[in-house]
Amino acid sequence: MDRGRVEAFSDGVIAIIITIMVLELRPPHMADLAELRSVLPAFLAYVLSFIYLGIYWSNHHHMLHVVNTVTGPILWANLHLLFWLSLIPFATAWMGEHPLSTAPVALYGAVLFLSAMAWSILSSLLVRHEGPDSALAKAFGSDIKGKASLIAYALGIAAAFFLPLLSLALYIAVATVWLVPDRRIERVLNIS
Template identity: 55%
Template sequence: MEKGRVEAFSDGVIAVIITIMVLELKPPHAADWDALLENGHIFLSYVLSFVYVGLYWNNHHHLFASCRHVSGRVLWANLHFLFWLSLLPFATAWLNEAQPLPAPLPTAAYGFVLLMAALAWLPLGRALIAANGGAQGKLAKAIGARVDGKTVLSLALYLGAVVLAVFVPILSCVVYAVVAALWFIPDRRIENGLSGQ
């Protein structure tokens, strides 16, 4: 199967996710700086969620650009990933319900959604490798058969932050931002592997 429809569908879902998140932003009821700053935490959570969606969109593009074909397994793995990513607007909105500081359960739920999206990314990569030459294909040689250290660290930080949310929710939010910062530097394995570097 060709990959174009999967990419177009995924781009559409990601665009809807961003649209839903931005529609959750409500303008202040007063026309002064205090009213604007009062909802600053809501804007910050939107920025963090937008960055996560942007990171996944960018990496999704790179992953699919390195492939020519998709399989039924890829379709299901991609839907599994998009399912978890599509819960980010809900998790972001719930995180914003507690004011002025985040509450334990919504903060843990936000982290759980991030953790599950990250975990869902792994079978998507494996399915794409299988559909494009297996262990001997270009994608497999580019990203390797094992999970890289940055991914393992990210998963551990997500898990730790979900547990930490019960005790210090604001610190969990800092950890979520740190993980996003880790991925802000793009994973160059695909580009380097496919260009022969």
């Protein structure tokens, strides 16, 4: 099966997720600049989630760029990833309304953790499909950054029960690490 359809479908789903997320932002009730403070937590949650979705979209594009075909299990793994990503707007809205509350911050972390697990499954299947000597296998290597992210998300979920601000700091730190473009595939293929 051609990878183009998977990439196009995923692009569309991520675009819809971002659209749903921005529609959750509500303007202040009063026409006063000081009222913007009341929506600041929701806006900041949106910014963080937008960055995460952008990271997934960009890395998904790069990963599929080196793959020619996909299999049924890869299609399901991709849907599994899109499922968890589709929950980001819900988790974002709840955390935006209750930015330092345990349950919303823990749920946000859980969605990030499960999205990262789904990414790991998808990338593993693609590497296996392409083979151990493929450009994709060489690009991913041991994926220390991905494994460290999973640990940080797990710590963030646990910290939400004691210090939600630490959780948010961990989620922001992981996004910051991934915001620096992942050039592994570009280096292996020598593309820009």
